[in-house]
Amino acid sequence: MIKNIIFDFGDVFINLDKQATYKELAKLEVTEVTEEMMQQYYQYEMGLTSTDEFVNWFHQKFNISKENLINAWNAILLDFPKHRLAFLKELVASKKYRLFLLSNTNDLHISWIQNDWGAALYSEFKNCFEQFYLSHEINMRKPNTNIFEFVLKENNLQASETIFIDDTKENTDAAAQLGIHVWNNSSEKEDVVELLNRKEFSV
Incomplete structure (x- = not known):
């Protein structure tokens, strides 16, 4: 029972919309999802990385604005x-x-x-x-x-x-x-x- x-x-x-974030990132010229990116994501999802650290990593890695990244990230919802x-x-x-x-x-x-x-x-x-x-x-x-x-x-x-x-x-x-x-x-x-x-x- x-x-x-x-x-x-x-x-x-x-x-x-599980593809939305990938599509929005592609518009920001981030077209490949690497293992390094996924590890950052998993760390963030487990609360082992702060939001600032997560956003800064993408900002520095891909030279995209933090606002655009956050909007792309939330596009899935x-x-x-x-x-x-x-x-x-x-x-x-x-x-x-x-x-x-x-x-x-x-x-x-x-x-x-x-x-x-x-x-x-x-x-x-x-x-x-x-x-x-x-x-x-x-x-x-x-x-x-x-x-x-x-x-x-x-x-x-x-x-x-x-x-x-x-x-x-x-x-x-x-x-x-x-x-x-x-x-x-x-x-x-x-x-x-x-x-x-x-x-x-x-x-």
């Missing part, structure tokens, strides 16, 4: 369909499940979301979850298994009673290795509001 639900954020609740918030609030009201958010994100993206949504909506969303785990705040990121082990241990969750929803297969594969039920949802074909229709909830 499922008692605990761990949600990803991007392309589960908020819509993303789109809208938050309100029917998903309504579904989430129904889950909370049912009191059937413990709800958690586990997101690979960074300070620039969260700051943009808070500004775009406004404090009231952001708080309303965040307060739906028992714990709101952002990778840059806990210094871990998916798909590393230690982040899932941390969530399970920190909240006394049984993997067999837990389902994890994420749009990235690499992340759900890692969680599944620990015995967690998973849904690798396709944001183009599926919506998180269909969650309770899955077989895991019919037992």
